[in-house]
Amino acid sequence: MDATIGDISSPGRVAEPGEDIGLDELALATRNHGLPLEALRYDLTPAGLHYVLVHYDIPAAEADGWRLTVGGRVRNALTLDLAGLHSLPSVTRRVTMECAGNGRARLVPRPVSQPWLVEAVGTAEWTGVPLRVLLAEAQVTAEAVEAVFTGADHGVERGVEQDYRRSLPLPVALGDDPEVIVAYEMNGLPLPPQHGFPLRLVVPGWYGMAQVKWLRDITLTDTPFTGFQQAVAYRLRQSRDEAGEPVERIAPRALMIPPGFPDFMSRARVVRPGEIRLEGRAWSGRAPVTAVEVSTDGGDSWTRAALDPSGGHDWAWRHWQTSWTATAGSHVLSVRATDAQGHTQPLDQPWNRGGFANNLVQRVPVLCVESG
Amino acid sequence: MDATIGDISSPGRVAEPGEDIGLDELALATRNHGLPLEALRYDLTPAGLHYVLVHYDIPAAEADGWRLTVGGRVRNALTLDLAGLHSLPSVTRRVTMECAGNGRARLVPRPVSQPWLVEAVGTAEWTGVPLRVLLAEAQVTAEAVEAVFTGADHGVERGVEQDYRRSLPLPVALGDDPEVIVAYEMNGLPLPPQHGFPLRLVVPGWYGMAQVKWLRDITLTDTPFTGFQQAVAYRLRQSRDEAGEPVERIAPRALMIPPGFPDFMSRARVVRPGEIRLEGRAWSGRAPVTAVEVSTDGGDSWTRAALDPSGGHDWAWRHWQTSWTATAGSHVLSVRATDAQGHTQPLDQPWNRGGFANNLVQRVPVLCVESG
Numbered sequence: 001m002d003a004t005i006g007d008i009s010s011p012g013r014v015a016e017p018g019e020d021i022g023l024d025e026l027a028l029a030t031r032n033h034g035l036p037l038e039a040l041r042y043d044l045t046p047a048g049l050h051y052v053l054v055h056y057d058i059p060a061a062e063a064d065g066w067r068l069t070v071g072g073r074v075r076n077a078l079t080l081d082l083a084g085l086h087s088l089p090s091v092t093r094r095v096t097m098e099c100a101g102n103g104r105a106r107l108v109p110r111p112v113s114q115p116w117l118v119e120a121v122g123t124a125e126w127t128g129v130p131l132r133v134l135l136a137e138a139q140v141t142a143e144a145v146e147a148v149f150t151g152a153d154h155g156v157e158r159g160v161e162q163d164y165r166r167s168l169p170l171p172v173a174l175g176d177d178p179e180v181i182v183a184y185e186m187n188g189l190p191l192p193p194q195h196g197f198p199l200r201l202v203v204p205g206w207y208g209m210a211q212v213k214w215l216r217d218i219t220l221t222d223t224p225f226t227g228f229q230q231a232v233a234y235r236l237r238q239s240r241d242e243a244g245e246p247v248e249r250i251a252p253r254a255l256m257i258p259p260g261f262p263d264f265m266s267r268a269r270v271v272r273p274g275e276i277r278l279e280g281r282a283w284s285g286r287a288p289v290t291a292v293e294v295s296t297d298g299g300d301s302w303t304r305a306a307l308d309p310s311g312g313h314d315w316a317w318r319h320w321q322t323s324w325t326a327t328a329g330s331h332v333l334s335v336r337a338t339d340a341q342g343h344t345q346p347l348d349q350p351w352n353r354g355g356f357a358n359n360l361v362q363r364v365p366v367l368c369v370e371s372g
Numbered sequence: 373m374d375a376t377i378g379d380i381s382s383p384g385r386v387a388e389p390g391e392d393i394g395l396d397e398l399a400l401a402t403r404n405h406g407l408p409l410e411a412l413r414y415d416l417t418p419a420g421l422h423y424v425l426v427h428y429d430i431p432a433a434e435a436d437g438w439r440l441t442v443g444g445r446v447r448n449a450l451t452l453d454l455a456g457l458h459s460l461p462s463v464t465r466r467v468t469m470e471c472a473g474n475g476r477a478r479l480v481p482r483p484v485s486q487p488w489l490v491e492a493v494g495t496a497e498w499t500g501v502p503l504r505v506l507l508a509e510a511q512v513t514a515e516a517v518e519a520v521f522t523g524a525d526h527g528v529e530r531g532v533e534q535d536y537r538r539s540l541p542l543p544v545a546l547g548d549d550p551e552v553i554v555a556y557e558m559n560g561l562p563l564p565p566q567h568g569f570p571l572r573l574v575v576p577g578w579y580g581m582a583q584v585k586w587l588r589d590i591t592l593t594d595t596p597f598t599g600f601q602q603a604v605a606y607r608l609r610q611s612r613d614e615a616g617e618p619v620e621r622i623a624p625r626a627l628m629i630p631p632g633f634p635d636f637m638s639r640a641r642v643v644r645p646g647e648i649r650l651e652g653r654a655w656s657g658r659a660p661v662t663a664v665e666v667s668t669d670g671g672d673s674w675t676r677a678a679l680d681p682s683g684g685h686d687w688a689w690r691h692w693q694t695s696w697t698a699t700a701g702s703h704v705l706s707v708r709a710t711d712a713q714g715h716t717q718p719l720d721q722p723w724n725r726g727g728f729a730n731n732l733v734q735r736v737p738v739l740c741v742e743s744g
Binding site: 004027029031033036037056119155161192194262270330368 | 381382398402404405408420422428430530564566637638639642702739
């Protein structure tokens with residue numbers, strides 16, 4: 001029988017009990033990467049430290065000849081080159097992005113996919129044209145209900161050959177808070193290849209799957225989009241056969257800069273006895289973070305940390321800090337965020353078959369020993 | 373009994389038969405990262421795509437107040453700030469760096485450490501002060517035999533608390549081809565944090581362990597350095613108790629840009645029938661690459677690829693290409709480099725307990741199917 005794509009592309013699955021990380025998961029982990037947690041120290045994440053997830057390959061994109069088309073249910077279809085986009089009004093927004101699969105590798109049972117532990121996050125300033133400006137120019141017609149975004153990355157997923165493609169409901173696409181951006185700069189420089197050069201979508205508050213990279217087309221549709229990344233992937237399901245709810249906005253999370261210094265292999269932390277500053281970042285894509293609490297006894301008791309103001313960056317993480325008096329011995333540090341809608345982080349894993357939107361609290365094992 | 377560093381820091385080990393990747397190896401893989409192989413297309417690797425291995429944490433380095441000291445067996449000990457370094461003569465060199473552990477995760481049995489598959493490589497242009505200029509200024513005395521380099525990154529490894537520290541024999545430190553550089557720029561910009569901001573050593577032709585990042589001290593010694601990273605780690609050993617040979621220069625390797633497009637999870641490649649350009653890069657830290665050969669039948673037969681000239685970049689990878697007529701079915705593509713000293717890449721794994729300097733040929737499984 002002739003070979004087919006099905007021979008190299010399997011259905012989604014959940015690991016067997018006791019099944020460790022396989023070479024396929026490792027191959028994703030060695031090419032994608034998270035934020036080394038000490039890089040939570042930077043307000044703006046340098047490009048090479050910001051988390052990256054690429055479904056297929058980074059396309060060989062050239063600025064010359066790149067075109068963004070806007071079509072479908074519009075009266076004035078657009079074809080824009082980069083100079084054309086640069087001539088339109090632009091905004092710069094500080095946005096925290098997080099992969100919907102962050103924390104997946106610690107779930108039991110483990111959904112088999114990109115095996116993030118907890119580090120799939122980053123914050124950058126993105127500059128570009130508000131999507132609502134482009135859509136006004138294109139004159140969206142009354143029948144339109146969604147905007148579908150197509151990237152230049154092409155591959156196969158669970159047997160389906162595809163360009164990476166996602167949609168947004170029209171009210172989200174036209175919104176002004178959060179305001180969706182067609183971005184051409186990250187932290188004041190042209191987008192790096194792995195972050196979507198030359199154009200990407202930035203949807204503040206939404207998980208990473210909405211932030212379509214290498215953006216080349218926007219099509220307005222009069223029916224909801226049912227492509228693979230919308231209807232098959234990125235759904236919250238307990239069993240394989242249910243439709244599931246869509247993955248959309250980022251659940252609240254706080255992360256701590258692991259204090260002290262690490263062991264190379266175990267990544268466990270070593271601190272000296274005495275007062276230690278604990279600090280990190282907290283964010284939610286649903287509502288402002290209202291509280292950050294820290295536990296130094298493995299989650300039995302919690303105390304409030306000081307939370308910095310947002311500084312007008314409503315869709316970016318906020319710095320928090322507190323202090324802890326370390327005593328000799330082993331400790332487990334944790335932190336959790338709560339937002340203005342009352343969402344908080346659970347101590348028991350929120351589980352679904354894709355391992356999405358899991359905001360289980362971080363645990364940082366620390367050993368406190370005297371010097372030498 | 374009181375807790376000690378030994379409780380969180382284990383001896384080096386080799387995985388048991390059938391033991392898959394553990395959470396400790398995964399924690400390294402999610403924070404460090406390799407070159408996504410399609411990025412072999414760039415002559416110069418953008419910073420965020422260049423491989424990164426950080427033993428401990430990325431230090432919170434500030435340009436203001438950073439000092440590089442040069443002392444030990446010198447007549448004129450130096451303390452330089454960044455302005456002082458910038459005032460000295462500078463050079464820019466294109467250099468390919470590779471982690472000594474590249475390919476480790478495919479070895480059987482597998483040394484347990486950072487689990488690279490094959491992607492721990494990158495090429496950049498590094499600008500800085502030739503080390504020999506600094507050492508001339510410091511007036512190295514006749515007793516000196518090595519220069520010891522200390523970075524600001526601090527941690528524990530196999531029970532030993534340490535700053536990252538490595539040495540070079542004095543003839544290497546003073547050499548002019550390759551010329552060792554104290555670098556402050558990567559691809560024309562200040563070093564990114566993960567690549568050693570504000571200063572790092574660049575030793576063309578040597579594996580990554582020699583390229584000390586966050587460089588803060590150079591000490592000339594009258595005896596060979598016997599610190600952890602020199603005498604314990606980075607040795608070629610078949611058994612635990614032998615001294616082993618030191619890991620030094622990069623063995624020849626060629627890599628191919630995987631053709632076609634990938635499956636998300638298996639990373640297997642899909643191509644269409646017909647003529648396909650195969651291309652990639654080849655390098656050796658020992659001598660110029662003299663031949664690149666490609667196999668499209670799993671290593672049974674080999675044909676010569678065209679190798680671009682070095683363009684004067686003697687310590688950087690060279691582009692190679694050839695063409696292949698793909699036919700329907702499954703194929704395994706491979707490529708191997710040979711250098712002017714006659715070193716080539718083996719088809720059987722070169723094994724040692726650290727998984728170092730392993731230049732086993734790459735295998736790229738490809739499925740060729742008609743469109744649709």
